[in-house]
Amino acid sequence: MKRFLGFVKKEFLHIFRDYRTLFILFGIPAAQILIFGFAVSTDVKNAGVAFLDLSKDETTQKLTDKIISSGFFRRTENLINYNEIEGIFRKGKTKEVIIFEKDFGKKLLSEGKANISIIADGSEPNTATLVTNYTMAIISDFNMEISGMQGKNSLIIQPEVKMFYNPNLKSQHMFVPGVITMILILICALMTSVTITREKEFGTMEVLLVSPLKPIQIILGKVMPYFLLSFINVLLILLLSWLVFGLSVKGSIILLLAESMLYIMLSLSVGILISTVSSTMQQAIFISLVGMMLPTILLSGFIYPVENMPKPYEIVSLAMPPRYFIIIIKNIMIKGTGFQYVWKETLILLSMTILFIGLSVRKFKVRLE
Amino acid sequence: MDNRVIIVKNLVKKFGNFIANDNLSFEVFKGEIFGFLGANGAGKTTAIRILSGLSSPTSGEVLVAGVDASKKPEAIKKQIGYMCQKFSLYEDLTVKENIMLYGGIYGMTKSLIKERTDDLLEKLNFREYGNKFIADLPLGLRQKLAFSVAVFHEPKIVFLDEPTGGVDPITRRQFWEMIYETAERGITVFVTTHYMDEAEYCDRISIMSEGRIVALDTPENLKKQYGADSVEEVFIKIARPN
Numbered sequence: 001m002k003r004f005l006g007f008v009k010k011e012f013l014h015i016f017r018d019y020r021t022l023f024i025l026f027g028i029p030a031a032q033i034l035i036f037g038f039a040v041s042t043d044v045k046n047a048g049v050a051f052l053d054l055s056k057d058e059t060t061q062k063l064t065d066k067i068i069s070s071g072f073f074r075r076t077e078n079l080i081n082y083n084e085i086e087g088i089f090r091k092g093k094t095k096e097v098i099i100f101e102k103d104f105g106k107k108l109l110s111e112g113k114a115n116i117s118i119i120a121d122g123s124e125p126n127t128a129t130l131v132t133n134y135t136m137a138i139i140s141d142f143n144m145e146i147s148g149m150q151g152k153n154s155l156i157i158q159p160e161v162k163m164f165y166n167p168n169l170k171s172q173h174m175f176v177p178g179v180i181t182m183i184l185i186l187i188c189a190l191m192t193s194v195t196i197t198r199e200k201e202f203g204t205m206e207v208l209l210v211s212p213l214k215p216i217q218i219i220l221g222k223v224m225p226y227f228l229l230s231f232i233n234v235l236l237i238l239l240l241s242w243l244v245f246g247l248s249v250k251g252s253i254i255l256l257l258a259e260s261m262l263y264i265m266l267s268l269s270v271g272i273l274i275s276t277v278s279s280t281m282q283q284a285i286f287i288s289l290v291g292m293m294l295p296t297i298l299l300s301g302f303i304y305p306v307e308n309m310p311k312p313y314e315i316v317s318l319a320m321p322p323r324y325f326i327i328i329i330k331n332i333m334i335k336g337t338g339f340q341y342v343w344k345e346t347l348i349l350l351s352m353t354i355l356f357i358g359l360s361v362r363k364f365k366v367r368l369e
Numbered sequence: 370m371d372n373r374v375i376i377v378k379n380l381v382k383k384f385g386n387f388i389a390n391d392n393l394s395f396e397v398f399k400g401e402i403f404g405f406l407g408a409n410g411a412g413k414t415t416a417i418r419i420l421s422g423l424s425s426p427t428s429g430e431v432l433v434a435g436v437d438a439s440k441k442p443e444a445i446k447k448q449i450g451y452m453c454q455k456f457s458l459y460e461d462l463t464v465k466e467n468i469m470l471y472g473g474i475y476g477m478t479k480s481l482i483k484e485r486t487d488d489l490l491e492k493l494n495f496r497e498y499g500n501k502f503i504a505d506l507p508l509g510l511r512q513k514l515a516f517s518v519a520v521f522h523e524p525k526i527v528f529l530d531e532p533t534g535g536v537d538p539i540t541r542r543q544f545w546e547m548i549y550e551t552a553e554r555g556i557t558v559f560v561t562t563h564y565m566d567e568a569e570y571c572d573r574i575s576i577m578s579e580g581r582i583v584a585l586d587t588p589e590n591l592k593k594q595y596g597a598d599s600v601e602e603v604f605i606k607i608a609r610p611n
Binding site: 006 | 423457
């Protein structure tokens with residue numbers, strides 16, 4: 001055990017003495033969060049909105065004025081019938097069409113509820129989500145106002161949101177889960193594969209193998225510091241996204257951290273596996289970047305929803321560990337669901353981890369022979 | 370007491386149909402400098418891996434420091450030191466940290482490591498280098514230090530795999546002086562080299578070719594036997610008989 005601890009200490013020294021490693025470990029995640037966060041701006045200003053007012057009464061006029069005067073929206077056009085909607089989206093200036101049903105004001109007063117449709121341009125998913133959220137907020141505000149004025153609490157405007165072009169719109173601006181998923185697999189796989197191949201390349205691995213340290217101790221000793229640092233990284237990203245963007249974890253934070261540990265372990269075992277098949281650091285870096293980063297970004301559902309992928313890609317994405325972790329982390333962070341909703345994904349990640357570790361151990365032994 | 374530290378009898382190592390070590394038999398004695406020569410691919414590396422517990426023999430008997438290599442290869446590792454051609458110290462650690470690391474790996478106590486480190490730095494005139502990074506040391510010093518680290522835990526045998534590759538002649542000479550000193554302390558030195566002049570410094574040498582040991586004796590006897598002036602001539606006569 002003492003042998004092992006000395007070895008782990010050495011690995012920490014390697015990391016802390018190399019400012020490049022430190023930068024990759026902590027600088028890149030922080031930069032990613034900030035870039036993704038600010039690139040996906042949460043500000044809406046003067047978004048183009050068109051109205052299709054089939055009722056044209058006092059209430060619809062009031063609500064229209066309220067929306068326009070909020071400062072977030074700007075009226076582009078008044079439409080006369082449904083056929084015009086597609087045309088106006090094609091022009092590109094309008095991000096959202098608001099439709100008041102016939103006899104909106106009358107229904108609201110007599111039946112206590114009326115329907116309003118919001119159609120957004122789903123080809124820009126982030127903007128679409130934002131403008132609809134803003135509109136809904138304004139409508140619910142308006143709801144409270146008129147309920148107060150009428151002295152009744154039962155007046156309800158029922159907004160119904162539809163997405164044009166992209167009906168399965170996912171909450172794209174929830175970028176934090178994606179960034180955590182990407183960063184972890186990248187850093188863990190890249191760093192471990194590089195640190196192990198470095199020992200091979202420099203010849204120190206030979207010396208370690210001849211020493212009384214067991215192969216499993218060597219691997220664990222090399223991986224342990226990265227496990228700890230990656231875990232700190234998760235905390236850092238969560239803290240940063242909370243402080244800068246006000247995004248807090250809805251579900252159990254303990255469950256989230258536990259799942260993160262599992263995912264870190266999986267990523268580290270991927271790194272170990274890469275190191276067993278590559279003999280130089282360049283090779284390891286290449287395999288990690290091309291083999292891990294691109295599929296993670298493109299096929300995991302981080303940017304493009306898995307449901308919208310062509311069938312062959314979707315099948316490929318089944319083999320991508322990030323895919324499952326994104327589901328898990330989105331569930332816990334954003335929906336606030338518990339373990340019973342993510343146990344399947346957890347099980348998949350767990351079996352992948354076992355598979356990768358098993359493969360690496362076998363490869364490692366073969367190399368020794 | 371038996372002073373044989375390595376006993377190899379009828380060692381065979383096969384990789385599929387390929388026979389890397391074909392029926393090797395030899396013995397190495399305590400405090401001896403044993404040269405292990407052979408062209409690339411002659412089977413040297415395979416033999417060393419077996420002797421150092423990294424690989425197990427297909428058949429035959431291998432005893433290293435009294436430990437059976439086919440039964441307890443792990444136990445061998447505690448008894449030996451190893452230094453390879455590639456540089457084996459960590460460049461981003463200081464001299465003392467490297468010594469501490471390897472001492473720790475071989476299970477030495479902190480106080481013992483400290484004590485011996487002081488002795489070692491004193492002996493090598495290294496005192497002012499103790500807290501320097503290996504990367505800042507000249508190559509010659511590094512090589513000497515790597516050797517000192519390989520025998521730091523006082524192993525019974527130290528394996529040197531082409532230890533002087535890429536080193537200037539003066540450092541090589543100093544390096545061999547260290548080897549002699551080590552052998553006098555009773556540590557057996559098992560060395561492979563490509564430099565034939567270095568082979569002359571060994572107590573005994575074995576020459577391997579195509580998986581077999583084709584010659585094994587003192588440099589003097591070999592030269593007499595083959596009517597050669599130097600080990601180099603002997604080697605050429607054996608490796609290329611025609």
